[in-house]
Amino acid sequence: MSKYIAAKYASENPSLAHKLSRTRVITKALLAAGMCCTLLACSEPQQTQETPEAAKTIINNVSVVDPVDGLVALQQVVIQADKIIYVGPAENIEKVNEANDKNQVIDATGQFLIPGLWDMHVHFLYDEALTDVMPELFLRYGVTSVRDTGGDVKKLASLREKLKDTPAPRIYFSGPLLDGKFVVYDGSDPSRPPLGTGVLDAESAMDTVTALKSAGADFIKIYELIDPATYNSLAAAARQLDMPIASHVPLMMTADVAGPMAGSMEHLRNIELACAANWQALLTQRQAKITGFTEGLGYTLRSELHSAQRIPAIKAYDETRCNEVLDTLTNTIQVPTLRLNTVLMLKPFERADWPDAATALPQDVLENWQARIDLLNTSSLGMDHTFANWSQFLIARLLERGVPIGAGTDTPIGLGIPGYSLHTELELLVAGGMSTQQALYAATVTPAKFLGLEDTMGQIKVGMAADLVLLSSNPLENIEHSRTVTKVMSRGLWVE
Numbered sequence: 001m002s003k004y005i006a007a008k009y010a011s012e013n014p015s016l017a018h019k020l021s022r023t024r025v026i027t028k029a030l031l032a033a034g035m036c037c038t039l040l041a042c043s044e045p046q047q048t049q050e051t052p053e054a055a056k057t058i059i060n061n062v063s064v065v066d067p068v069d070g071l072v073a074l075q076q077v078v079i080q081a082d083k084i085i086y087v088g089p090a091e092n093i094e095k096v097n098e099a100n101d102k103n104q105v106i107d108a109t110g111q112f113l114i115p116g117l118w119d120m121h122v123h124f125l126y127d128e129a130l131t132d133v134m135p136e137l138f139l140r141y142g143v144t145s146v147r148d149t150g151g152d153v154k155k156l157a158s159l160r161e162k163l164k165d166t167p168a169p170r171i172y173f174s175g176p177l178l179d180g181k182f183v184v185y186d187g188s189d190p191s192r193p194p195l196g197t198g199v200l201d202a203e204s205a206m207d208t209v210t211a212l213k214s215a216g217a218d219f220i221k222i223y224e225l226i227d228p229a230t231y232n233s234l235a236a237a238a239r240q241l242d243m244p245i246a247s248h249v250p251l252m253m254t255a256d257v258a259g260p261m262a263g264s265m266e267h268l269r270n271i272e273l274a275c276a277a278n279w280q281a282l283l284t285q286r287q288a289k290i291t292g293f294t295e296g297l298g299y300t301l302r303s304e305l306h307s308a309q310r311i312p313a314i315k316a317y318d319e320t321r322c323n324e325v326l327d328t329l330t331n332t333i334q335v336p337t338l339r340l341n342t343v344l345m346l347k348p349f350e351r352a353d354w355p356d357a358a359t360a361l362p363q364d365v366l367e368n369w370q371a372r373i374d375l376l377n378t379s380s381l382g383m384d385h386t387f388a389n390w391s392q393f394l395i396a397r398l399l400e401r402g403v404p405i406g407a408g409t410d411t412p413i414g415l416g417i418p419g420y421s422l423h424t425e426l427e428l429l430v431a432g433g434m435s436t437q438q439a440l441y442a443a444t445v446t447p448a449k450f451l452g453l454e455d456t457m458g459q460i461k462v463g464m465a466a467d468l469v470l471l472s473s474n475p476l477e478n479i480e481h482s483r484t485v486t487k488v489m490s491r492g493l494w495v496e
């Protein structure tokens with residue numbers, strides 16, 4: 001039995017206190033109903049076995065940074081099994097210590113405790129040379145939960161199964177990108193993995209979503225070449241089966257029409273078209289091009305449309321029209337992936353901490369990335385950064401109109417080092433106008449809400465999951481301090 005499993009097993013044993021109080025409650029209830037001797041063999045008094053109380057982890061003198069309530073200094077946080085069981089002043093320290101000398105007590109004077117972070121947009125299967133190192137990298141950087149937004153459902157289910165008893169982030173996945181007759185990620189080019197699949201008509205939507213759900217998918221992901229009728233049917237099927245929806249805006253639709261049907265929208269892509277004064281004309285052009293496309297690659301079709309229309313749409317930005325669009329999205333989380341959208345402008349490999357972070361990548365991946373960095377360095381002159389700037393500009397607009405924002409990176413796409421890149425995303429969200437606390441909220445509470453898990457994850461509160469990160473500096477003071485990770489707890493256990 002590995003150390004991790006052994007610790008997990010021990011921590012999952014119910015405490016004697018719980019057992020006793022439960023027995024007492026049941027006995028009392030049965031006696032009250034006059035049923036004790038008819039249901040229980042009660043000729044002899046019930047034996048209670050002395051079992052030691054499950055060990056606790058006690059973090060003392062820590063500054064708790066809750067994404068909702070803000071900072072409270074000098075707190076004690078107690079963890080038992082995989083839950084937080086106490087948060088408050090350190091007055092109960094004596095009691096807790098007496099209960100069991102196996103308790104682990106940590107003095108976190110001067111440190112800051114935040115909930116485990118989420119990356120809302122990752123792809124474990126984009127580069128399979130990286131798949132196996134991703135879980136460990138996420139944890140190293142304090143990312144204890146991820147949403148995999150596109151990949152083969154069977155492979156993702158077995159990856160999650162394989163990681164079940166080892167330190168790994170919690171993985172929530174969608175299965176493949178649900179695309180149309182043409183599929184952007186169809187696997188036809190070796191540089192682009194087969195992340196997508198075609199849903200050919202509205203009639204097959206229910207079967208598709210049912211199959212994904214039974215294969216273990218937690219939500220569905222809809223992609224760009226789907227037709228509007230199929231999009232509507234997928235949305236209806238997902239609603240019926242209680243599956244959240246993450247979506248790109250389908251190119252045949254506008255953000256204000258497709259967005260409200262989804263729980264999250266990715267990359268801010270296609271909002272520029274909806275926000276343009278001439279959106280109707282651009283949409284008509286786009287629909288004609290897609291309808292007339294009978295032969296070729298989905299990837300080419302998608303790229304041609306983006307490059308033909310994206311910049312003209314941004315240039316035709318109409319604030320009044322855009323406000324109308326954004327006001328339809330107040331229940332749809334936007335996952336901007338600013339890190340990805342700005343990668344050519346804010347080259348991540350020029351950061352001082354990049355070389356060190358990159359050493360964790362497998363050698364072949366490192367070589368491959370270096371070749372791309374070299375290419376970028378020689379060809380980046382005269383590159384257009386309109387969309388990167390637009391993405392950053394849009395953050396303040398989303399905040400102003402009350403559109404929720406979630407933190408996601410699209411790692412490993414676009415030189416995204418797993419875990420590391422989430423911190424860059426947080427910095428970019430703050431640079432775009434979020435407060436540091438809002439940025440933390442975007443990487444904790446917001447993703448939990450997408451999956452309906454906000455009652456059990458995302459905050460430092462009694463009853464919540466013990467996914468926690470200790471930082472040596474205050475992230476509310478400066479979001480870059482989210483990088484100062486000293487210790488990570490995943491499901492109640494410290495990650496070594």
Ligand SMILES: [Zn+2]
Binds near residue numbers: 121123149150410
């Ligand atoms: Zn993606």
